[in-house]
Amino acid sequence: MPDSLLIVGSVAYDNVETPGGRVENALGGSALFGAAAASLFAPVHLVGIVGTDFDRAGIAFLEERGVDLEGLETAEGNTFRWTGVYEEDMNNRRTLATELNVFANFAPRIPDRYRRDRIVFLGNIAPRLQLHVLDQMAGPEWVALDTMDMWIRDAADDLACVLKRVHMVVINDSEARALTGKTNLAVAARSILDMGPRAVIVKKGEHGVLLAVGDEFAVLPALPLETVVDPTGAGDSFAGGMLGYIAATGDVTVSGLRRALAYGTAAASLAVEDYSFNRLRGARREALDERYRWLRSISFLPDPHDQEHQNA
Amino acid sequence: MPDSLLIVGSVAYDNVETPGGRVENALGGSALFGAAAASLFAPVHLVGIVGTDFDRAGIAFLEERGVDLEGLETAEGNTFRWTGVYEEDMNNRRTLATELNVFANFAPRIPDRYRRDRIVFLGNIAPRLQLHVLDQMAGPEWVALDTMDMWIRDAADDLACVLKRVHMVVINDSEARALTGKTNLAVAARSILDMGPRAVIVKKGEHGVLLAVGDEFAVLPALPLETVVDPTGAGDSFAGGMLGYIAATGDVTVSGLRRALAYGTAAASLAVEDYSFNRLRGARREALDERYRWLRSISFLPDPHDQEHQNA
Numbered sequence: 001m002p003d004s005l006l007i008v009g010s011v012a013y014d015n016v017e018t019p020g021g022r023v024e025n026a027l028g029g030s031a032l033f034g035a036a037a038a039s040l041f042a043p044v045h046l047v048g049i050v051g052t053d054f055d056r057a058g059i060a061f062l063e064e065r066g067v068d069l070e071g072l073e074t075a076e077g078n079t080f081r082w083t084g085v086y087e088e089d090m091n092n093r094r095t096l097a098t099e100l101n102v103f104a105n106f107a108p109r110i111p112d113r114y115r116r117d118r119i120v121f122l123g124n125i126a127p128r129l130q131l132h133v134l135d136q137m138a139g140p141e142w143v144a145l146d147t148m149d150m151w152i153r154d155a156a157d158d159l160a161c162v163l164k165r166v167h168m169v170v171i172n173d174s175e176a177r178a179l180t181g182k183t184n185l186a187v188a189a190r191s192i193l194d195m196g197p198r199a200v201i202v203k204k205g206e207h208g209v210l211l212a213v214g215d216e217f218a219v220l221p222a223l224p225l226e227t228v229v230d231p232t233g234a235g236d237s238f239a240g241g242m243l244g245y246i247a248a249t250g251d252v253t254v255s256g257l258r259r260a261l262a263y264g265t266a267a268a269s270l271a272v273e274d275y276s277f278n279r280l281r282g283a284r285r286e287a288l289d290e291r292y293r294w295l296r297s298i299s300f301l302p303d304p305h306d307q308e309h310q311n312a
Numbered sequence: 313m314p315d316s317l318l319i320v321g322s323v324a325y326d327n328v329e330t331p332g333g334r335v336e337n338a339l340g341g342s343a344l345f346g347a348a349a350a351s352l353f354a355p356v357h358l359v360g361i362v363g364t365d366f367d368r369a370g371i372a373f374l375e376e377r378g379v380d381l382e383g384l385e386t387a388e389g390n391t392f393r394w395t396g397v398y399e400e401d402m403n404n405r406r407t408l409a410t411e412l413n414v415f416a417n418f419a420p421r422i423p424d425r426y427r428r429d430r431i432v433f434l435g436n437i438a439p440r441l442q443l444h445v446l447d448q449m450a451g452p453e454w455v456a457l458d459t460m461d462m463w464i465r466d467a468a469d470d471l472a473c474v475l476k477r478v479h480m481v482v483i484n485d486s487e488a489r490a491l492t493g494k495t496n497l498a499v500a501a502r503s504i505l506d507m508g509p510r511a512v513i514v515k516k517g518e519h520g521v522l523l524a525v526g527d528e529f530a531v532l533p534a535l536p537l538e539t540v541v542d543p544t545g546a547g548d549s550f551a552g553g554m555l556g557y558i559a560a561t562g563d564v565t566v567s568g569l570r571r572a573l574a575y576g577t578a579a580a581s582l583a584v585e586d587y588s589f590n591r592l593r594g595a596r597r598e599a600l601d602e603r604y605r606w607l608r609s610i611s612f613l614p615d616p617h618d619q620e621h622q623n624a
Contacts, residue, residue, distance in 0.1 A: 088495055089495040090496075185518070185536070186536035186537060189536075190538070207519035217610050218610050218611075219533035219610050221532075221533065224501075224529045224531065225496075226498045227496075228496065255614050259613075259614055289616060292616045296613045296615075296616075298528075298529050298530050299531055300613075301571075301574055301611055301612075302570060303608075304574070304575075304601060304604045304605070
């Protein structure tokens, strides 16, 4: 029986414009993307906040997949809303508006039933709130944290505290550089290890991910997708898929983490093929296994000394 | 006995400034970097041009490694000189000055002894000159071509002709986008395949390389080096290492190309650890084998179904 995964993060309505089209009021946020991916592997306990405008029918599929929504609080006001636009190459996005709404007063309250969860994903919320979550937990075994440039800049002390209490950091390349002041990503990743966590994952968008654990590195490419519709939520789907796999297996050896990274990559590759989590919504575990095999085939490097044999 | 590899390209004196220091009159150019890497695997026939200011003592080590310099012409005037500066993150460089000097009148003349070479690297020179080289050859089996944005913009017709006559294109990501008008690199790579070559390699700098052959992709990361002194020549060392390996093995199966890519990556990783080819100069094949093993260990992805076994 897999462990439950606790996910704490944002629940949002997104307005997204891409070179190929646009969506309004699309479901999003780190907690929902994380849960949509993680629930393909393990039961999920979700903690977040929505406004009275939120239509729960849109996330009924999560409950059908075993996502527990007791921790999804409803507060007076509107749900968090993000409006953004992607440029032609999809690697750059501009935020046009961030309406925090009820998310401005989010103080995550962990239901009793969730407090013994062993695997935790702290989505990108204020480090102070991430600490508040950990204070309510009964000694989780593997906590992963995401953060962003705003907290690195404006909440450095809180962030330093929470980094000492987590096992894994999941962060994008520009944030890793901002957090450490190091431009070289391998050096930046090691510097983050020195801040407390046992593992650091640097997300490089279309270029894949870098994992640093102790003295070891692993690098996984992203899948060479020919169609990318909307990159929104790719990072959270990655984290959700990865942590869902860890919750399902309990395996945090380096080998286990490599596999978890690959399943996270697989989940993210599905997420970006449509708006919101339209693609993840209908996906099954088999689709992720197929992407895993694809990833394995593209990143396979033969033994250097096997040449004569291969030619035979 | 490995095939000889014919390399045609620039021979330069570089003035390079990096965040960590600077060098003046450093040996460089695509032909020299390519030969420095390739000669660790196979005999090299080099075709290029230098001025009367060129000191051949600086490349004596290439002759000791079996690089044949009969094709290195000396002309009245000065050697090609490039002056550039790298920004803090090493991913961006600015060209401060390009003095073509004798290179402006380069018309590659292939010595008779080289005309039956089966493996050819056409370094980044005018497509018209690349065609002129191929016209002098007796049916080479594997021709790889590098090019740049200037030729894509100003010599599109010549480039289209030469693309139909080569087997492999080695090109960086921004050039691949410029050549095809496609922002998605997987799509861009396939578009280039439609232009004639059997294989396309897109170089992504610190993010590694993408190979497209037929319907297959392979993606190899760069090594997570903690010290990068000077990226000048990384791409040419990559191409040289890769093609030297192909000349040594004759293996252009997809497996063979993967291995060749890895040896190219290994050569490039050595090149960037010092200015010019100071690091490649003293390197032995064993250093590349070691880097190959490192690359294999960081890019290894276990079988997804091997989990119980791994935990045992």
